Amino acid sequence: MIFTVLFYIFVAVTVIQLIYFISFFSFAFHQSKQSKTTTEFPVSVIVCSKNEETNLQRLIPLLLQQEHSKFELVLINDASSDNTLEVLQNFQEKDSRIRIVNVENNEAFWGNKKYALTLGIKAAKYDHLLFTDADCAPASAHWISQMSQQFSTTKSIVLGYGKYKYVGYSLVNLMIRFETLLTAVQYFSYARLGSPYMAVGRNLAYTKGEFFKVKGFINHIQVRSGDDDLFIKDAANNKNTAISYHPDSFTISEAPKSFTEWFRQKRRHISTASLYKFKHKFFLGLFFVSKFSFWLLAPFIVYSEPIEMSLPIIGLYFVFNYIALGVSAKKLKETQVIYFLPLLEIFLVLFQITIFIANTISKPTHWK
CATH class of the missing domain: 3.90.550.10 (Spore Coat Polysaccharide Biosynthesis Protein SpsA; Chain A)
Incomplete structure (x- = not known):
């Protein structure tokens, strides 16, 4: 019973992540007109x-x-x-x-x-x-x-x-x-x-x-x-x-x-996010929580569910993730990081959790 519940939760958080990856396409596949204007602003x-x-x-x-x-x-x-x-x-x-x-x-x-x-x-x-x-x-x-x-x-x-x-x-x-790279993909996509x-x-x-x-x-x-x-x-x-x-x-x-x-640098940056508009705090928080849940639940799902059920779900996650971030990384000249994408995602989630805990305990310092 508990594995069934976990499976449905896993499906839900994967779908949420897929929706985010599709939203990132707004930047990844955006074609900007980069031709120079005839007038330069001072x-x-x-x-x-x-x-x-x-x-x-x-x-x-x-x-x-x-x-x-x-x-x-x-x-x-x-x-x-x-x-x-x-x-x-x-x-x-x-x-x-x-x-x-x-x-x-x-x-x-x-x-x-x-x-x-x-x-x-x-x-x-x-x-x-x-x-x-x-x-x-x-x-x-x-x-x-x-x-x-x-x-x-x-x-x-x-x-x-x-x-x-x-x-x-x-x-x-x-x-x-x-x-x-991930931060830039997010703020560029939201702006788009x-x-x-x-x-x-x-x-x-x-x-x-x-x-x-x-x-x-x-x-x-x-x-x-x-x-x-x-x-x-x-x-x-x-x-x-x-x-x-x-x-x-x-x-x-x-x-x-x-x-x-x-x-120390990221503690200062992330502490400011608490002052964002509610909708941005909600969607940024949902992105992090759903990503954390995906990596937390993935091992249990692979262990408990038949491979024909778990593999397509996990496969979809990686396909959309690599497309959204891979194309974006090429635009921003950061293609090397994509080779290590799964490991970097796991490390970053753990790093951000540590920052959240540290900021909860004490306030970070600012501007030299």
Whole structure:
């Protein structure tokens, strides 16, 4: 009797997963028009930095080499204790396209990145804003152009892909790149289906108009994280949001080098999800619970049920999973992770459970 109940539960969670995989097809098989527009928008590239003197020395030359007709760099020094400000000033002396915003600690918003970003956005000369982090690098000299060409009279928010650099023979790097791929497939697919819910701040663009329309970060200014996804929660909708996934539009970051470092990073990111809209929390939670249930029940079903009943169900799961993620991985230049898909899924589910437990016990720390 109990195995019969478990079998029906297994069928149900597999069907739920299949529905999600089919929804991911909205991104996997989306054909985007990547031809360049005849008019280039002037863009303010905004980088908020706190104790990033080394990374900035590498990043700023790459940004200045961008092949875009008109842009400026708004470089924010968020109360750094190292030589970040001096590095910014040295570059500013050599290039007039650099604008520095020096933020001192404010008692009401101490250590709050959103306060620093708000000052940078207000200081920006142009209406179209493009954001990245100091520890990132544009994938090409056409990054600004590829991201900004998705703007139009109706599209005022552009979600990009923040890729992590490949490191050979590293399990943690493989796990991080798989999790990043899966997250991107989800937020790109939701945006394509008219329900955007998050973005990554290391590759995100929007207009000043959208920022001020929702009064910036005011609804969550006291939350240390969420300058990207909580802003998207307030500002994005089914009409004003576009996606950009051309390889030239990627940013590339150094991935955390250890599970401990990655664990701390993901604790901060996942804690923000509790502030998402209810429908997004529900569907994201359902995706995780159904995936966890699938892997939990699969061994019991294989053991208890005839192979002609269990194999087709499990086979359907893998076929749809490999199609949805395989095609998406090819688009996002992450095909290597697909070779290890089943193992990575199991590891990621266990990793996320551990984070959930840790966040339940104590709150994570934020923004350096």
